[in-house]
Amino acid sequence: MTDEGAPKDRGCLVGVIFFILGLGTLLPWNFFMTASQYFNHRLTLNTTDWSNDTVTATKEYYFDNWMTLLSQLPLLLFTLLNSFLYPRISEMMRIAGSLVCILILFIFTAVLVKVDMEQDRFFSVTMATIWFINSFGAIVQGSLFGLVGLLPQKYSTMFMSGQGLAGTFAAVAMILALASNADDETAALGYFITPCVGTLITLMSYLLLSKLPFAQHYLIKNKCKNYEPETTNQLLLTEENGKANGKANGHANGSPLNNGSMDATPSSSESQQAFLSLEADKQDEEKLSVIEVFKKIWVMAFCIVFIFTVTLSVFPAVTVDVKSVYGGEWDKYFISVCCFLFFNLMDWLGRTITTLKRWPPKESRLFPALVVSRVIFIPLLMLCNVQKRSNLPVFFHNDAIFSVIMLLFSLSSGYCVCLTMSYAPQLVEAKDAETAGILMTFFLALGLSIGAALSFPLRLLV
Numbered sequence: 001m002t003d004e005g006a007p008k009d010r011g012c013l014v015g016v017i018f019f020i021l022g023l024g025t026l027l028p029w030n031f032f033m034t035a036s037q038y039f040n041h042r043l044t045l046n047t048t049d050w051s052n053d054t055v056t057a058t059k060e061y062y063f064d065n066w067m068t069l070l071s072q073l074p075l076l077l078f079t080l081l082n083s084f085l086y087p088r089i090s091e092m093m094r095i096a097g098s099l100v101c102i103l104i105l106f107i108f109t110a111v112l113v114k115v116d117m118e119q120d121r122f123f124s125v126t127m128a129t130i131w132f133i134n135s136f137g138a139i140v141q142g143s144l145f146g147l148v149g150l151l152p153q154k155y156s157t158m159f160m161s162g163q164g165l166a167g168t169f170a171a172v173a174m175i176l177a178l179a180s181n182a183d184d185e186t187a188a189l190g191y192f193i194t195p196c197v198g199t200l201i202t203l204m205s206y207l208l209l210s211k212l213p214f215a216q217h218y219l220i221k222n223k224c225k226n227y228e229p230e231t232t233n234q235l236l237l238t239e240e241n242g243k244a245n246g247k248a249n250g251h252a253n254g255s256p257l258n259n260g261s262m263d264a265t266p267s268s269s270e271s272q273q274a275f276l277s278l279e280a281d282k283q284d285e286e287k288l289s290v291i292e293v294f295k296k297i298w299v300m301a302f303c304i305v306f307i308f309t310v311t312l313s314v315f316p317a318v319t320v321d322v323k324s325v326y327g328g329e330w331d332k333y334f335i336s337v338c339c340f341l342f343f344n345l346m347d348w349l350g351r352t353i354t355t356l357k358r359w360p361p362k363e364s365r366l367f368p369a370l371v372v373s374r375v376i377f378i379p380l381l382m383l384c385n386v387q388k389r390s391n392l393p394v395f396f397h398n399d400a401i402f403s404v405i406m407l408l409f410s411l412s413s414g415y416c417v418c419l420t421m422s423y424a425p426q427l428v429e430a431k432d433a434e435t436a437g438i439l440m441t442f443f444l445a446l447g448l449s450i451g452a453a454l455s456f457p458l459r460l461l462v
Helices: 010-025 027-034 036-044 063-088 091-112 119-148 153-179 184-209 213-226 228-250 268-284 290-314 328-353 366-382 399-426 430-461
Strands: none
Touching: 010 027, 010 119, 010 153, 010 184, 010 213, 027 036, 027 063, 027 091, 027 119, 027 153, 027 184, 027 328, 036 063, 036 119, 036 184, 063 119, 063 430, 091 119, 091 184, 119 153, 119 430, 153 184, 153 328, 290 366, 290 399, 290 430, 328 399, 366 399, 366 430, 399 430
């Protein structure tokens, strides 16, 4: 709900900007993840020993596992560092500066498409790029979550919707690159130019935001709130000084200047009493400690960790290696459509459903049971036609069965994530909702990191 005195958001321009900002925050992760076929292709090309004209064995790099891990560890690290960075570095530097760095790294990745490089070096350079680009992305994401929190609730929803569609945007870009019938290098170059343009638009949108009256109203109002304690103390101090000056200058021979009128300035005891009253109110509104807040939301913290542990343990490290049984032209699009496009569309749909129906309720024991039941998707996906495999048999050969499993897997992920993140702040009082949100963001990152780490043994188990 907007303030009565707030300017109008004409054409919902601020909402559109936050949708674009949400989209831009997850572009790095999604574009590198969706391009796994390109990276694996460059890393699995046979190398030729020209001295004796023989071809050496292909080295296994486990690119998808390392890419997932090195994408999520910066999120966990910078979520922890955010509380230190926030007060010490300006918002403009954190958001605009990080977006510029992301843009430079995307341009570097696009240029690298045309550069011949030895495989080990290409792998190391790519991993370093993934680490840094996701580090800057974590700073942007954390800062924008704080920024959108200053505006009415619907703008947070639009920001989250943009994030939800970032993966779909990357998947569609990959499908279009594959459908262009260009050679591999040209298609990959066009694919990586797309996030360069997207990041540039995100940067321009952020710079435009501060110029819009609607956004200015809420940002300025928040800054004023940040200074309220100091302002109150200054007013009290000024009041005391004014009274002292009045007594020195306004009382001659023990009588007031204005005879017959009462002094409008409160007495010292009244001011002190008012100040003590304000302090008592502040004590009543004092926030709970982090530990106390955690005790109230620990079930939701467990749920968010478990959801992302299950999701990231098999997606994309295991799912990206599923092969189509039909071959031909469809084989080229199979992973882009059935793995990445299906996952991102259904994940977004699952988040959207929560705006219409929220079940089970937050107090129900059925909700954590529903979250834990998602563990069944790990063996189901591992028993699909994952190639290469050494241990487990293939139980689900058909492409349609894999697609159905992926649809249910991603739909349940989006639904449970959105419910968990919305339930947690409702378990505490309004004054502790911010602390609950920060804690949930940390546990979200923890779940992503644990899932990424588990992807290594699970992929080897297949």
